[in-house]
Amino acid sequence: METVTTHSLPPDIVEFIEACKQQEHSDSYLIAVLHRIQGQFGWLSEDHMNEVAQRLQVPSATVSGVATFYHFFRLKPRGKHAVSVCLGTACFVKGADRVLSAFESELGISLGETTQDGLFSIEVSRCIGVCALAPVVTINEKTYSRVTPTQVPEMIRAEAEKG
Amino acid sequence: MKSVELIIDNTTVSVPEGTTIMQAAETLGVKIPRLCYHPDLSLEGACRVCIVEVEGVENFLPSCATAVRDGMKIKTNSPQIREARRDLVELILDNHPKECQTCERDANCELQDLAYAMGVRERLFEGKRKDHPKESSSTSVIRDANKCILCRRCVRVCSEVQGIHNLSQLHRGFDTVVAPAHEGAMADSVCIACGQCINVCPVAAFMEKNSTEDVWAALADPKKHVVVQIAPSIRAAIGEGFGLPVGTPATGQTVTALRRLGFDQIFDTNFGADLTILEEANEFLMRVEKGEKLPMLTSCSPGWIKFMEHFYPEMIPHASSCKSPMSMLSALIKTYYAEKQAMDPDDIYVVAVMPCVAKKFEIQRPEHMMDNGMPYTDAVLTTRELIWMVKAYGIDFANLPEGDFDTPLGFSSGAADIFGTTGGVMEAALRTAVETLTGETLEKIDFEVVRGVTGIKEASLEVDGKTINIAVSNGLNNAKILLDKVKSGEKQYHLIELMACPGGCIGGGGQPYPPQDYHVLDPEVLKMRARALYDIDKAKTVRRSHQNPYIQRLYKEYLGRAGSEKAHELLHTTYEAREPRGIK
Numbered sequence: 221m222e223t224v225t226t227h228s229l230p231p232d233i234v235e236f237i238e239a240c241k242q243q244e245h246s247d248s249y250l251i252a253v254l255h256r257i258q259g260q261f262g263w264l265s266e267d268h269m270n271e272v273a274q275r276l277q278v279p280s281a282t283v284s285g286v287a288t289f290y291h292f293f294r295l296k297p298r299g300k301h302a303v304s305v306c307l308g309t310a311c312f313v314k315g316a317d318r319v320l321s322a323f324e325s326e327l328g329i330s331l332g333e334t335t336q337d338g339l340f341s342i343e344v345s346r347c348i349g350v351c352a353l354a355p356v357v358t359i360n361e362k363t364y365s366r367v368t369p370t371q372v373p374e375m376i377r378a379e380a381e382k383g
Numbered sequence: 384m385k386s387v388e389l390i391i392d393n394t395t396v397s398v399p400e401g402t403t404i405m406q407a408a409e410t411l412g413v414k415i416p417r418l419c420y421h422p423d424l425s426l427e428g429a430c431r432v433c434i435v436e437v438e439g440v441e442n443f444l445p446s447c448a449t450a451v452r453d454g455m456k457i458k459t460n461s462p463q464i465r466e467a468r469r470d471l472v473e474l475i476l477d478n479h480p481k482e483c484q485t486c487e488r489d490a491n492c493e494l495q496d497l498a499y500a501m502g503v504r505e506r507l508f509e510g511k512r513k514d515h516p517k518e519s520s521s522t523s524v525i526r527d528a529n530k531c532i533l534c535r536r537c538v539r540v541c542s543e544v545q546g547i548h549n550l551s552q553l554h555r556g557f558d559t560v561v562a563p564a565h566e567g568a569m570a571d572s573v574c575i576a577c578g579q580c581i582n583v584c585p586v587a588a589f590m591e592k593n594s595t596e597d598v599w600a601a602l603a604d605p606k607k608h609v610v611v612q613i614a615p616s617i618r619a620a621i622g623e624g625f626g627l628p629v630g631t632p633a634t635g636q637t638v639t640a641l642r643r644l645g646f647d648q649i650f651d652t653n654f655g656a657d658l659t660i661l662e663e664a665n666e667f668l669m670r671v672e673k674g675e676k677l678p679m680l681t682s683c684s685p686g687w688i689k690f691m692e693h694f695y696p697e698m699i700p701h702a703s704s705c706k707s708p709m710s711m712l713s714a715l716i717k718t719y720y721a722e723k724q725a726m727d728p729d730d731i732y733v734v735a736v737m738p739c740v741a742k743k744f745e746i747q748r749p750e751h752m753m754d755n756g757m758p759y760t761d762a763v764l765t766t767r768e769l770i771w772m773v774k775a776y777g778i779d780f781a782n783l784p785e786g787d788f789d790t791p792l793g794f795s796s797g798a799a800d801i802f803g804t805t806g807g808v809m810e811a812a813l814r815t816a817v818e819t820l821t822g823e824t825l826e827k828i829d830f831e832v833v834r835g836v837t838g839i840k841e842a843s844l845e846v847d848g849k850t851i852n853i854a855v856s857n858g859l860n861n862a863k864i865l866l867d868k869v870k871s872g873e874k875q876y877h878l879i880e881l882m883a884c885p886g887g888c889i890g891g892g893g894q895p896y897p898p899q900d901y902h903v904l905d906p907e908v909l910k911m912r913a914r915a916l917y918d919i920d921k922a923k924t925v926r927r928s929h930q931n932p933y934i935q936r937l938y939k940e941y942l943g944r945a946g947s948e949k950a951h952e953l954l955h956t957t958y959e960a961r962e963p964r965g966i967k
Contacts, residue, residue, distance in 0.1 A: 266565050273564075279548030280564035280573075288553045 229271050233257060237275045247278045250286055254293060263294040299334045299341030301379045303327075306356045308347030315368070316355040320344065322369035323357075326376055339380065389455035404435055404446035408459055415459055416468060416497060418475075418585060419534035420447040423904055424543055427535050431471050432497065435459050443467055469501040475532050476503065477510025478557075479586075486530075486587050491896050493585030494532060515560060520570035522747050523592055523740040524578060528560045531588035537561060537580035544885060544904075546860035547690070549574045561588070573693050573961075575859070577686035577883045578740035578765075578892015582903050591740045591893060594762045595772055601732040601761070602645045608726060611646040612712050612792075613637060613736040615653055616803030616888035617766050619915035620738065623895045624770030625780040630911030632919050635785020640773050641736075642786055650716065651788045652735065653795030655708030656802040656811070658715075658937070659683065660928035662954055663705045664816040665945035667878060671849075676700050678854075678869060678876035681808050683707045685745035686883025686892075688958060690859050695866055696960030704955040708802065709735045709742060710751050712792060713759035714953045719941050720792060728753065732761045736769050738803070738891030741883065750956045765893025791933040797920030798928045804913040805857035805887035806833035806840060809880040813844070813853075814927045820847045828926055834917070836886045836909045839865060841876075857882040857890070889913055 229237075233256050240249035253276060257268050264287050273280040287293045305311075305320045320342070324330055327340050334341040350356055353365030359379055367375070385400040391408055398407045408415050418430040426448050434443035438456035443464065458464060476498060483489050515528035535552065538561060542548045549563050549572050563572035580589040601607050622633040641649050667679050682688060682703040691698055706714065713735065717728035735742060745751060746760040753759060764772070773780050788794065798814050801807030810830045818825055832842040833853070838861040841854045854876050856862050862881050868874040884890045886909035901908050925931055942950045 269565070279542070279551070281548055281551035281562075284564040284566075285551035285553050289555050 227271070228265075228267055229257070229275075230260065233260070234275065237272065241276065247276065250276060250278055250283065251290075254283075254287060258293060262298045263296060294332075294343075296332070296334050296341075297338065298343075300339050301341075301359050301382075303340060303342045304345045304358045305342070306346070306348050306354070306358075307344045308351065308354075310347070310351035311355040314354040314366075318369050319355050319357060319367050319372065322372040323376075326372050340376070387451045387453050389451050389453065389457065391457045392459055398451060400450075402451050404437075404444070404449050404451055404455075404457060405433055407451050408435075408446065408457075413459055415446050416500060417447060418493065418497060418532070419536065421536055421539070421583060421904075422902060424536060424539040424583075427539065430475070430532070430534055432468060434464060434467060434471075436461050436464050465501075469503060472497055472501045473503055473507065474510070476506065477508045478512065479532065480512065480529055481506070482530075487590055487593070488587040492587070511557065513557075513560075518562075518569055519592065520568035521574060521576065521592065521744075522570070523576035523743040524569055524574060524581065525590045525592055526562065526569055527588050527590065528562070530586050531561055532586055533559055533561065534585060535561070536583040536585065537589055540579045540583045540904075544858050544860060545575070545577060545579055545690075545883070546863050547573060547575055547577075550580065575686045575689040575693070575883060576741035576744045576892075577859075579884065579904075581740065581892055582894070582896075591765050591768070592743055593768060594743070594764055595768050595775075597762050598734055598764060598772070601734070604732075606730060607732045608647050608724075608730055609645070609732045609734065610648045610650060610716050610720075611641050611734045611736060612650045612652045612655070612709065612716075613641070614709065614738055614803065614888060615656060615800050615807075615916065616738040616891065616894070616912065617736050617769070618800075618919070619803060619889055619912040620894050621766055621770060622781070623898050624766070625773075626898075627781055629898060629901065629908050630915045632915040633780075634919065635787070636780055636783040638786035638788055639783040640778050640780055643778050643783075644772060644776055646734070648720075648789045648792075649786075650712060650792040651795050651799075652708050652712055652737075653799035653802070654792045654931075654933065655710075655712030655715075656799035656808075657796050657928035657931045657934050658711050658954065659705050659708045659802075659808075660798060660811050660815050661934060661938075661945045662711075662950060663703050664812055664819060664929075666703055666705065667812065667816055668819060669946070671851075671877060678852075678879045679703055681812075681878075681880045682956075683802065683808055684881065684883045684888075685739065685741040687859065687862065687881045689741065689744065689961070690862065690883060692958055692961040694863075697870075698866060699958045699960065702958060704951075704957070706751070706954055706956045707742075707745065708799075709737065709763075710745065710759060710956070711954045713746075713751075715792060715937075717753060717759055718953060719937065729755070729757060733759065734762045734764060735760050736764045736766065738766050738888045738894045739763075739884075740765060740892045742893075766891075766895055767893055770895060791936065794931060794933045796928050796931045797923035797926035799931075800916050800919045800923070803888045803916050804909075805836060805882050805889075806830075806855045806880065807887065807916065808882075809833045809853060809855050809878065811928055812878070812880075815929045817844070817846050818927065818929070820849075833880075834913075836890075836906055836913060838885075851878070852876045853878050853880075855880045857887050858885045859883055885909065886913065889916070 240246050269283045273283045307316050355367050357364045357367045386397050387400050388397045405415050415433045417433040419427045428445050428448040433446045435446045436458040513529045518526040538550045541550045601609050618634040622631040670676050680702045713733045721728045742763040798811035810833050813830050814828050833855050839856050844851045856865050889912035890909050
């Protein structure tokens with residue numbers, strides 16, 4: 221069946237899927253399509269995944285399997301302020317796990333989740349290349365260095381003030 | 384083909400190139416222990432239980448997925464292999480609930496058998512346990528991910544045999560879970576409720592929704608008049624549950640067992656099958672005359688019907704409007720029979736014993752409710768559930784005397800018995816349609832061309848100067864192949880019989896787990912069950928549905944003629960397009 225019940229993907233992504241369908245083994249472009257969607261929307265919604273499944277003729281269950289297998293794909297929308305705690309080796313030995321816990325308890329959400337008001341989300345990264353400043357946290361484009369758990373409430377407050 | 388010589392356990396064996404080590408060992412009568420492997424599904428290589436030692440190779444190799452090579456020296460049972468295999472099974476057990484005594488598959492479980500055979504006699508470790516909720520939203524199939532051992536047989540059968548692709552492995556590592564897309568509810572998924580995931584599951588991660596408690600309660604209720612009907616394919620398979628050889632027809636014992644269980648009337652879905660043939664043949668001949676809505680598609684299999692509604696909604700006008708034999712009979716029990724007995728239909732409790740879990744879905748469809756909102760069929764038991772009830776009661780099934788169905792709704796022609804196997808509905812329809820078209824009595828009523836458990840059969844028949852093209856399919860991947868040819872115009876058929884399950888109802892999702900020495904979906908088992916039905920048909924004097932005297936009387940007394948207004952009201956139904964998700 222070619223019937224697509226919900227149309228919510230933008231034309232450029234639909235066009236990209238159509239181009240993929242012209243290729244041999246078109247189903248192998250699934251990850252590339254998901255990358256594009258996450259690039260534009262910041263995450264993968266069920267509606268988007270179902271539409272990809274129908275347009276690319278890959279089972280929804282398979283799309284869902286791929287999207288949940290790779291940590292890169294986000295299945296919930298990112299917060300307006302995306303907190304990313306580096307858990308690379310240097311940051312970790314300097315206590316990044318405690319920084320992560322502080323964010324989780326302060327925001328009342330777990331890693332990978334977004335606050336109900338949509339303002340904050342927590343994710344982790346694996347080394348961003350500034351180990352001398354460990355432990356490092358980025359919130360959107362801003363980098364915070366030598367972060368301690370006690371600084372976390374103030375960081376959150378400052379970010380929230382930006383609106 | 385080039386042959387390869389190798390040594391397995393000090394015995395030289397010669398097998399064709401491309402044979403796997405597992406297959407080569409089987410030629411020596413050695414069945415290497417296995418778990419995720421299934422001969423009819425793609426290779427998975429996930430469980431590693433079938434590992435063997437190959438001289439000169441450092442690691443143990445999975446025998447299911449390793450092809451033989453010239454000069455290989457293989458040990459299937461060295462002390463190292465025995466220990467490694469036992470360790471592997473123990474590791475699976477460490478994450479598996481210790482619930483054998485309360486599990487529905489106790490004594491019927493491949494993991495349990497394996498643990499026994501590997502000599503696991505103590506549990507050395509307490510592994511981490513999964514904590515997923517039991518998913519019981521579906522009318523038919525319950526998913527219990529805590530018991531799942533991730534062999535992926537269900538994922539494979541759902542996509543490779545049935546073409547549904549409803550299941551996949553989601554997440555990763557210890558969190559891996561087999562589920563529909565987005566871990567959605569089975570009830571909201573494209574699951575067609577065929578139950579083949581239940582059949583192939585080695586443990587109890589997929590089970591049918593159990594209705595035995597409801598049936599016990601009805602049987603114990605003095606206010607209820609409890610009527611039972613059994614599907615054609617039950618008689619060919621139920622004996623396996625009591626140690627009878629595969630393919631033993633057990634119609635009479637089943638009737639006696641049902642009487643001992645306390646059912647008030649024992650009717651036969653076969654009667655509904657004969658009636659289906661009259662209604663369906665009439666519908667077919669009208670369509671042929673008008674040249675419209677051809678090919679006509681059969682409508683007995685509720686799994687196939689839901690599949691059509693999801694994936695081929697444009698074919699809905701082609702489907703026969705006939706209800707299934709079960710639903711036809713249930714409708715008659717609560718109208719025709721109730722009136723004859725001067726009973727209130729609400730006091731009648733109709734139980735249908737079916738080889739099928741999709742029937743549990745069918746009875747809850749709004750089209751199969753009476754005007755007052757009560758269902759025509761109150762409960763569906765699978766063959767497995769009935770076997771359990773008979774055992775629970777303590778009935779010695781194998782040594783029961785043969786009983787007879789009650790009349791009028793228990794008498795049937797041989798044409799009805801063969802409904803239970805792929806090609807049977809077609810053959811039964813042809814016996815009636817051809818004689819109706821030509822007005823002559825057929826000399827030979829065995830239509831061999833539509834027999835056999837292969838996935839797709841096609842034939843062209845010359846009838847009354849017309850060519851009738853027919854096709855028969857079982858397993859829904861085969862339905863896709865046929866329907867795509869119809870849609871593209873590559874093939875023109877007049878009539879297509881479609882069954883969701885491999886082999887038809889004899890291979891249904893509610894049939895007994897295979898006895899020792901056979902595997903699930905084993906074509907040998909299907910052939911023997913089919914043979915039992917053809918033997919029953921052959922032994923009957925009435926072998927044409929239209930010659931069933933009780934059917935003739937029913938039309939005379941109650942329905943008028945085939946396709947009458949009354950017949951349409953009680954015996955015909957409608958279908959609805961459902962949201963397709965993912966893939967055609």
